[in-house]
Amino acid sequence: MIDWKRIKVLQDEIGKDDFPDIVEIFVEEVDEIIQSIGGAPDLETLGDTLHALKGSALNLGFSAFADLCQQGELRAADGGAQDVSLAPILQCYAQSKDIFLAGIVNAKCP
Template structure:
């Protein structure tokens, strides 16, 4: 569900002191984007939303969530906006976030 090697690489790239801020911004942006998806008025809006979520998720190692976003982006590009439901997306994000926060806490303690 979470690509911990990606998190370690990111932490090494930006530093242990700055990664907490990156995580906080990521979580806020993802939650805002998911909340905005029901307001999408076209398949292009859905595609852009899924694309943004996918990129952010890949950057922070949310592999399962990113894969679901990729599925939604691909479907939306084909005009199929109902292949991935927003509820399904939110459920995957919530589970990924819980897994991430649990493991991230241990990772932070380990240094």
Template sequence: MIDWTRVAELRDEIGAEDFDEIVEAFLMEVEATLEELPETAGNASKIEEKLHYLKGSALNLGFSALSALCQTAESAANAGDANVDLPAVAALYQSSRDHFLRELPKRCAA
């Protein structure tokens, strides 16, 4: 679900303080994008655009399962399929977010 190696690499690259800011910005931006997704229903191009953003953001912060799901959905939207399971994307984000926030203090303390 979470690529903890990527999380550690990013934290080491940018430092703990900046990492905390990145996490906060990531969560806010992803949640805002997820709120916008239902407005794109039926528009494969707009769905693809939003999922592309989510995929990249998720991959950068180690949300590997979310990134993979967004990649699959983005590919479907790119092929013209506007019937992407957006609730599944939102649900996976929520479970990944909860796991990430629960485990992060343990992982950073190690």
């Protein structure tokens, strides 16, 4: 669900002191997007929104969440935005965020 190796690479790239700032920005931005699509998503922009979420997720190692976003993005691109099931995407993000934050707090990140 979480690519801890990617997180280690990111920490090395930006430095451990600045990493919490990146995490805070990521969580704030993704939480805001999640809230916007959780109610009544704009089907015309859903593919673009899922694409943006996928990119953010990959940058911070949320691999399972990124995979679900990509599946939804592709379905929307094929004209099936109305068929994208957001519940599994939203649930995966919530679970991934909990695991990630617990791992960071408990120093499980390598």
